[in-house]
Amino acid sequence: KTFKEAVRDSMASVSPAGALRLDAKETELARRLVAHLGQAGVCPRCVLRFVGVGEPAQYARPQADVWAELQRAAGVEAPAPLCAEVGACCVCLGVLAFADDATATVRLLDELASVALRSSAAFGFDVALPPSLLVRQRGMFLDASSKVGRDLMPRNDGIIEVKSVLKWHFSDRVGALLGARRDDSSPYHVTLNVDHPLSQAESEAVVETSETERADKRQRLQHRPHVEASASSVRSVLKALFEPDCRARLESAKLCPPTAASAPCELRLSASHASICIGGRYNKLSREMPQTPWWLDGDKKGISSVQEQLEPLLLQAYKASSSTFHGAGREDMDVRMLGNGRPFVLELNAPTEIALGVEAGTLLAEVEAELNRVTEHVQVRELRVVPPSQIAGLVREGQAEHRKAYRCVVWLSRAVTAAEVLAKLDGAGAVRLEQKTPIRVLHRRPLLTRPRTVFSMRSELLNAHFLQLDLVTQAGTYVKEFVHGDFGRTFPNLGSLLGCAADILQLDVLDVLDPETNDS
Numbered sequence: 456k457t458f459k460e461a462v463r464d465s466m467a468s469v470s471p472a473g474a475l476r477l478d479a480k481e482t483e484l485a486r487r488l489v490a491h492l493g494q495a496g497v498c499p500r501c502v503l504r505f506v507g508v509g510e511p512a513q514y515a516r517p518q519a520d521v522w523a524e525l526q527r528a529a530g531v532e533a534p535a536p537l538c539a540e541v542g543a544c545c546v547c548l549g550v551l552a553f554a555d556d557a558t559a560t561v562r563l564l565d566e567l568a569s570v571a572l573r574s575s576a577a578f579g580f581d582v583a584l585p586p587s588l589l590v591r592q593r594g595m596f597l598d599a600s601s602k603v604g605r606d607l608m609p610r611n612d613g614i615i616e617v618k619s620v621l622k623w624h625f626s627d628r629v630g631a632l633l634g635a636r637r638d639d640s641s642p643y644h645v646t647l648n649v650d651h652p653l654s655q656a657e658s659e660a661v662v663e664t665s666e667t668e669r670a671d672k673r674q675r676l677q678h679r680p681h682v683e684a685s686a687s688s689v690r691s692v693l694k695a696l697f698e699p700d701c702r703a704r705l706e707s708a709k710l711c712p713p714t715a716a717s718a719p720c721e722l723r724l725s726a727s728h729a730s731i732c733i734g735g736r737y738n739k740l741s742r743e744m745p746q747t748p749w750w751l752d753g754d755k756k757g758i759s760s761v762q763e764q765l766e767p768l769l770l771q772a773y774k775a776s777s778s779t780f781h782g783a784g785r786e787d788m789d790v791r792m793l794g795n796g797r798p799f800v801l802e803l804n805a806p807t808e809i810a811l812g813v814e815a816g817t818l819l820a821e822v823e824a825e826l827n828r829v830t831e832h833v834q835v836r837e838l839r840v841v842p843p844s845q846i847a848g849l850v851r852e853g854q855a856e857h858r859k860a861y862r863c864v865v866w867l868s869r870a871v872t873a874a875e876v877l878a879k880l881d882g883a884g885a886v887r888l889e890q891k892t893p894i895r896v897l898h899r900r901p902l903l904t905r906p907r908t909v910f911s912m913r914s915e916l917l918n919a920h921f922l923q924l925d926l927v928t929q930a931g932t933y934v935k936e937f938v939h940g941d942f943g944r945t946f947p948n949l950g951s952l953l954g955c956a957a958d959i960l961q962l963d964v965l966d967v968l969d970p971e972t973n974d975s
Contacts, residue, residue, distance in 0.1 A: 475513055475528040480607065481506055485529035487603035493536040496715035497595065498544035499525060500551040502536075504615040505599065511623040517555055538715050545712070546591050547617050548651050549719025550584075554624045559722070563625075564632050567645065567724040574809055575728070577638035580626045581646040582618040585654035585720075586692040590661055592617075593696040594711035621647055629724070642729035642813065651720045658688065660708035661695040730779075731803045731813055733769055734841035735823070736796030737761055741832035742961075745788040747780050757788050764833040765801055768826055772811055775803035783849040784859075784930065786964050794860065794966035796836055800846050815842040857930040858910060860965040862923065865938055865949065868956035870919035879952050880912045880924065886952075891944040893936045907932040924949075925965070935959050 477485060485506045492502050499521035500514055506525075508514075516524065526533055536544075543549030553559055592614065600608045626637050629645050695701060705711035739746075739761055748763060749756040762780040770778060779802040786792050811819060816839060823838035886909040892900050908929045915923040928934060933945065938959040940948035950957040 473512070475508065475510075475524045477506070477508075477528050481508075482529060484603065484607045484609070485525060486531050487607065488599060489525050489529050489531055490533040491599065491602050492595070493522070493533050495595065495598070495712050496537045496545035498536060498538050498547060498549075498551060500554070500620060501544055501546045504617070504620070505596075505609075507609045507613050507615065509615055509619075511620075514551075514554065514620050514623060518552065543716040543719040545715045546595050547588060547720075548591070548653070548716050550588075550617060550649055550722065551620055552719065553722060554620075560625075560628065563647075563722060563724050564628060567629065567726060568632060570807075571633055571645075571726050572643055572728055572807055572809065575633070575641065575643040576635055577641040577643065578629065578633055578635050578726075579639040579641045579644040580622055580629060580637055581644055582621050583646055583648045584617060585649060585651050585658075586689050587651060587654040587657035588617055588649075589689070589692055589696060590657045590705070590710055591713040593701070594705045594713045597702050597705065598712035621649075625724075642731075643726070643809075644729075645724060645726045648723050648725060649720050650723075651716070652718070653716065657708065657710060658692050660710060661701060661704050662691050728806050728809065728813075730843065731773055731775070731806050731809070732800050732841045732843050732845060733803065733819065733838065734798070734800045734845055735835045735838040736798050737765070737792065738794075738796045738834045738836075739786065739792040739832065740834070742789045742791060744832055746782055746785040749788065759832070761799075761833050762801070764830045765826060765835065768822060768829070769801055769803060772808070772822055773803050773806040774808040776805040778803050781846045781849050783967060787935075787962075789962075791963045793963050796834075797964070797967055798849055800841060800849060802843075802846065812840060815840055858927055858968040859930055859932075860925070860927050860968060861934050862925050862963045862965055863934065863938060863959050864917075864961040865922050865924055866958045866960055867920050867922070867953060868950075869954075871916070871922075871953060871955075872919075873916045876914045876916055876922060876953070880914045880949075883912060883952065885910050886912075886947060888932070888937060888948075889946055890933055890936060891941070893933050893941050893944065905931065909937065921960075927968070930967075934962060 485502075488505055489502060492505065493499075497505075499518045502525055503513060503521060513521065513524070522533075522536060538544045538549075544551065593611070596608070596611060596614070625647055630637055633645075695704075702711055741758065743758045744760055744764075745757050746761045748760045761782075762778070766778045766780075769775070781800045781802065783798040786797070811817070811822070819838045819840070823835055826838070827834050888907045888909065890905045890907050892902050892905075909932065910927045910929070913925045917923060924938075926934070928937075933941075936945040936948070938949045938957050940946070940950050940957070948957070
């Protein structure tokens with residue numbers, strides 16, 4: 456039996472629900488609501504929701520059987536709901552009618568099968584509804600309250616959510632398709648997206664915005680027919696629906712009570728995995744390579760970038776759409792990153808293959824070895840899957856309490872002796888600096904004076920005018936400016952300590968040190 460046949464058979468042979476049982480208040484509410492809501496164009500399943508029936512099996516019946524059971528439980532006889540004649544339900548816009556349509560359900564599952572991630576053992580299931588369903592439900596609730604009595608109506612939060620009914624219908628079938636269990640904490644999520652052309656206009660009817668804002672929003676959305684409702688727009692609609700003048704605005708928009716729609720909602724299933732974060736440490740061995748792609752005036756700088764060296768293999772391994780690079784600080788393009796390497800996280804977006812593993816701590820030794828084989832200028836170590844929270848940890852690693860070790864080659868304008876350098880640099884101890892924002896970064900950094908500390912220096916005189924200097928500094932210290940002074944904007948500086956002009960010829964980062972131990 457094919458999967459399509461299994462879906463059709465499961466919908467045709469739903470285990471019969473027991474008799475609908477209502478308490479005295481629910482029975483009286485159903486007695487008053489059934490005829491009124493049915494003639495207003497509300498579908499039988501939405502009537503069940505308004506009565507507050509939370510038993511999934513009752514919604515699995517065909518619509519005609521739901522209507523018959525409602526009449527029996529309420530002890531009334533009512534004509535068939537008007538929505539069966541004039542179009543989609545005036546509250547759910549026909550979305551709950553999909554429970555009767557095996558062909559449409561199979562089509563949706565077929566579409567999901569073409570993009571689904573089959574190697575996940577679990578999946579979360581979400582439903583994204585247009586805000587207009589909230590608007591229509593509130594309009595019908597207010598209208599019904601005036602007809603049957605507010606004392607009988609349930610609280611607004613007592614109405615069963617459309618989302619819940621859709622999850623009851625789809626989640627087991629999605630699980631069967633994927634061969635996975637439902638677990639809403641899973642990083643892999645399937646989403647049922649519900650769209651309707653009336654959604655934007657009806658949301659605007661209750662949210663107070665200027666006509667100009669409405670026109671601008673319509674223009675932005677007119678070429679995006681499948682825009683999912685943002686959390687902010689849903690919050691705005693929910694807030695507006697419980698303001699004192701809400702009923703007047705709904706009545707003005709002919710949404711209290713709402714009228715039946717001529718066309719039902721459109722449904723589609725999509726699937727996505729949360730970003731996977733790959734962490735480790737990198738060494739950069741080139742002086743012609745920035746950390747991330749660098750474009751200036753339309754020209755790309757450098758021979759490549761650390762990100763561009765690492766991402767192709769990882770994107771391919773996880774079949775991800777793109778990546779975002781996060782580093783614990785960054786070195787200049789002409790500075791090598793040596794020693795134990797700089798911590799980084801490469802965030803892989805929308806992965807569709809997870810066979811290598813997604814659990815935090817999973818080591819990626821084979822990928823690491825292959826990266827180090829094929830990349831000439833970048834080497835990595837400790838490559839593994841890390842939790843997304845480690846991205847924030849990288850920011851902390853670049854903060855001022857951390858220390859960094861550097862080595863630089865320096866030119867001096869006058870001849871010096873080894874004894875003089877030893878006394879004035881190696882023997883200086885911790886040197887407190889005042890650094891104004893360097894001229895070279897003023898275009899992207901605010902003008903500030905930052906206190907920074909050079910904790911230690913160790914020099915090796917190469918000849919009378921050149922020396923190699925190892926130094927440990929507070930994170931955030933501009934080392935190049937400490938050497939040449941940046942026209943006096945960094946003071947004291949190497950030149951002022953030695954009483955001459957100084958310039959930096961080469962600079963390497965040797966290590967990013969742990970703030971607790973000052974070790975790598």
